Every structure is written in structure tokens, then in C-alpha cells.
Amino acid sequence: MNDTAPVIDVVNLSKAFGPKVVLSNVNLQVREGESLVVLGGSGTGKTVLLRNIMGLLEPDSGHVAIEGKIVHQLDREGLFEVRKAIGMCFQMAALFDSMTVFENVAFALRRHTGMTEAEIVDRVDECLSMVGMKGTQALKPAELSGGMKRRVGFARAIALKPRILLFDEPTTGLDPVMTDVIGRIILDLKHELGVTSITITHDLKSAFEIADRIALIFRGECIACEPPDAFKQNPNPVVQQFLRGDADGPFLQDPPPPKRALARVVHNPLQLL
Ligand SMILES: Nc1ncnc2c1ncn2[C@@H]1O[C@H](COP(=O)(O)OP(=O)(O)O)[C@@H](O)[C@H]1O
Ligand SMILES: [Mg+2]
Secondary structure, rough: OOOOOOHHHEEEEEHHHHHOEEEEEEEEEEEEOEEEEEEEOOOOOOOHHHHHHHHOOOOOOEEEEOOOHHHHHHHHHHHHHHHHOOEOOOOOOOOOOOOOOHHHHHHHHHHOOOOHHHHHHHHHHHHHHHHOOOOOOOOOOOHHHHHHHHHHHHHOOOOHOEEEOOOOOOOOOHHHHHHHHHHHHHHHHHHOOOOOEEEEOOHHHHHHOOOHHHHHHEEEEEEEOHHHHHHHHHHHHHHHHHHHOOOHHEEEEEOOOOOHHHHHHHHHHHOOO
């Protein structure tokens, strides 16, 4: 364990939408060069966590600090600088459909750097090579398979040489072979670029391959965050159920409705609509 300051520091982060508490006092630290995998069921706030890290959502309480800077306290320029350090790989790739692969990867380079066209051509080629997509510059997203789209999304995310990479469910919807390929590319990027990363995934196999530490979010709280071996041995029944993928156990049971909501049903059911 090294003792340098964390690159990503999530401190007592809470976020609700109306009465729905999504994240509750979440604490997570990711150190330089470390790969953190975040597991959790659908709708447990994993994307909300990433959006807080990117400064796309503001916490209700607590904060996220990136390289020591508290994200929600930054002005426009400060936020822009922080976002430049982060490469975001969105769920389902989110490529611009009307643009070619080249234009998708070149987009941020054209916008945010003073690179010449020749330099951009070289950088796009380099990024596509890193994700095994060399020579696909002229294709449109509609001509790509799901796995290829994700890889182009990765190439776009690394174009500006970010120090941090965030992957939001990079393998959801892919077949097991492509899931493996994507996992290996994430590992390659970690080793070649030395980036600090958070990967959100449902895929346990790639989680164990790419993680230095694994966190599990359950009912808005981070209930475990530890190296893969310790995570496997974690006695928490929720962790064990997640590892087994069982339908029985605490993990898939709905939480009891809050008492306040029940009381309101009695007085005025329309308030809940
Ligand atoms: N901008 C928003 N406004 C209202 N509710 C939201 C918003 N973003 C997310 N949510 C809700 O927060 C919960 C967690 O969402 P999300 O982080 O996308 O889940 P997941 O863990 O599947 O990524 C969901 O119930 C979702 O409906
Ligand atoms: Mg999500």
C-alpha cells in the first residue's frame, strides 16, 4: 500500500433525487495508477457516482476531490481542467453516429488542442492501434459491432492523454469473448498509460482480472472496498450473494418502504403519485 494522496477521493458523498436516496455517505479513494472496480446491482447509483466525479452532478453533501481539487467548488475553467484529465468511457460507447471513427476520435483533439491536422491523424492512428482498431478510421458507428464501438469509445477517451479513465459498464451487452477482449484492453491501457481508473461492471470475471481493489455499492452505501482476494473472502452475506449471483438472499430483496411513505398512503395516496 503506498501512502501518496489519492487521485480520486470520494468523501462522505450523498446524493438524492427528490425523496429517493441514491448515494449515502460513500467513501472511496483511488490512488495513482490504481484500478478500482465498482460493482452493484442496476439502479444502485454507479453512474450517478461517475457523474459526481466528472462534475456533471453536484453532491447533496460530501465531495469528490480530483488530484486534490474539490470538483463541485471549481469555477468553469477549473472544472474544464479537471475534465481534461479524465477520459470517460460511457455506457454503450455513445459515439456520434453521423461521424466516422476518425472524426469521433479526433473530436476532442480538434476542440481542445492546437494540434495540426497531420498530428491529429497520427494521434488518432496511435489511439486506434492501442485498442486493436487500426485502419477503421473511415467506418461509421453503424458499421461497427458492439465491441468495436466500445473500443472506439476507449480510443476517443484516451485521445487527450488523460491521467484518469472512467469506464461505465464497458462490457454490458457483449458476448463472453468480446467481454474478455475488452477486459484485456483495459489492463493494457492501465499498464501502457499508467492511468488511474474506475471501472463499473457486472462482469465478475473481468472485475477480478482488472481490479487492484473491488468496491460493492448496495442500497446507496459502499459496503466493501478491498483487494480481490479479500473481497472473495468477505463474510458480508450481500457480498457473498453478489459473488454467487444467487437470486436468494438480502441482495435482491426490496427494502421495506419508509414509514413516512406508508403514513402518507393513509392520509393521501395521491401524494405518492
Ligand atoms: N438526473 C436524475 N434525476 C432523477 N433520478 C435520477 C437521475 N439520475 C439517476 N437517477 C436515479 O438514480 C438511480 C441510480 O441511477 P444510476 O446511477 O444510473 O444507476 P446504475 O447503478 O444502474 O448506474 C436510479 O433510480 C435513477 O433512476
Ligand atoms: Mg449506470
